[in-house]
Amino acid sequence: MTVTCVADLQRLARRRVPKMFYDYADSGSWTETTYRANESDLAAIRFRQKVMVDMSDRQLATTLLGESLSMPVAIAPTGLAGMQHADGEILAARAAERFGIPYTLSTMSICSIEDVAAHTTRPFWFQLYVMKDRDYIARLIDRAKAAGCSALVLTADLQILGQRHKDVINGLSVPPKPTLATVANLATKWRWGLDMLRTKRRTFGNIAGHVKDATNLNSLSAWTASQFDTSLSWDDVKWIKERWGGKLIIKGIMEPEDAQSAVDAGADAIIVSNHGGRQLDGALSSIQALPAIVAAVGDQVEVHMDGGIRSGQDVLKAVALGAKGVYIGRAYLYGLGAKGEAGVTECLEIIRKELDTSLALCGLRDIQDVTRDILVPGSYPTVS
Numbered sequence: 001m002t003v004t005c006v007a008d009l010q011r012l013a014r015r016r017v018p019k020m021f022y023d024y025a026d027s028g029s030w031t032e033t034t035y036r037a038n039e040s041d042l043a044a045i046r047f048r049q050k051v052m053v054d055m056s057d058r059q060l061a062t063t064l065l066g067e068s069l070s071m072p073v074a075i076a077p078t079g080l081a082g083m084q085h086a087d088g089e090i091l092a093a094r095a096a097e098r099f100g101i102p103y104t105l106s107t108m109s110i111c112s113i114e115d116v117a118a119h120t121t122r123p124f125w126f127q128l129y130v131m132k133d134r135d136y137i138a139r140l141i142d143r144a145k146a147a148g149c150s151a152l153v154l155t156a157d158l159q160i161l162g163q164r165h166k167d168v169i170n171g172l173s174v175p176p177k178p179t180l181a182t183v184a185n186l187a188t189k190w191r192w193g194l195d196m197l198r199t200k201r202r203t204f205g206n207i208a209g210h211v212k213d214a215t216n217l218n219s220l221s222a223w224t225a226s227q228f229d230t231s232l233s234w235d236d237v238k239w240i241k242e243r244w245g246g247k248l249i250i251k252g253i254m255e256p257e258d259a260q261s262a263v264d265a266g267a268d269a270i271i272v273s274n275h276g277g278r279q280l281d282g283a284l285s286s287i288q289a290l291p292a293i294v295a296a297v298g299d300q301v302e303v304h305m306d307g308g309i310r311s312g313q314d315v316l317k318a319v320a321l322g323a324k325g326v327y328i329g330r331a332y333l334y335g336l337g338a339k340g341e342a343g344v345t346e347c348l349e350i351i352r353k354e355l356d357t358s359l360a361l362c363g364l365r366d367i368q369d370v371t372r373d374i375l376v377p378g379s380y381p382t383v384s
């Protein structure tokens, strides 16, 4: 199959990845309204086409938190990436490293922090979920530090899990429970299965053996409910930041007031994010929320965004509305599920090419010169 865009990688991933794990990626909470809005609100924004301007020698490079990037895109933390493809986290981290963009490893990864560090040379970022067992969290932070991670991404919007119907129906578990439906489906995914047989990484690498009562990881939702700390508040950021001692990014901000609280708590950057429409269904899309947050705190911290980015055009629109950089979740997961490391690289190449061409057709040569002037007034969200 010829791959021309991220949607093609998605089609391939749907064929190759067991239904339970494909669905885990391609789903949002409840009615999936916010999940869909993340994409459709980006799609509704229009560019202003500019012609007859010199478009040679274009430049996409930028920095996030002082790190150089070949384009303003990072890999978002996604749990269970090692179930989309065997050794998924290592493969994706390597693809990101070769491409010159940051990779963010989830707390809920299959490959552990140490394992990813052993297979990469560029420092990656580590995403933290805060659990009730604070000793474990302190140790997890220390492990990220010891592995040379260059930023800590504290996720603020998942202390309680939004229900994703498909996961309930599929009985999502790691490793998959051998029900009749699961076994029948796995039988059609032989390539996935062979790769899985070759690896020893088949459970939550950062957690197994480290958390008390971690024996039952079968039901992710039940496990989350029993382990995640629902009392997490802004006051906790202080000790997390102190323990970490490095760059701190707070992820899951959708309101200007929360953005200011994040700044006051010591964040170096925030990510405008609704968790890819997987948490509060009915929340605004990320691109709708972005302008007000940039207006509120854009002069104090870097504002990053994720949610719905499927193309270079989407990256350009988010940058035009003030995002210093964006993260991709599903886009890279589809590449990973479709073709492993090569698929992640292909995804990044597709996005880079689309971004580069679109920048030129908007009459610009340098991503740093992008402002909302490249967008058609009335087609993009503004601060009310």
Ligand SMILES: Cc1cc2nc3c(=O)[nH]c(=O)nc-3n(C[C@H](O)[C@H](O)[C@H](O)COP(=O)(O)O)c2cc1C
Pocket (backbone or CB within 6 Å): 024, 025, 026, 038, 076, 077, 078, 079, 106, 107, 108, 127, 155, 251, 273, 274, 275, 276, 277, 278, 306, 307, 308, 309, 327, 328, 329, 330, 331, 333
């Ligand atoms: C399958 C999947 C797993 C995810 N796991 C995590 C996670 O472990 N930690 C986290 O902070 N965000 C997680 N997210 C949210 C992503 O970091 C990101 O916010 C979201 O995917 C962005 O939307 P997009 O997929 O439309 O690019 C996950 C998203 C997906 C799709």
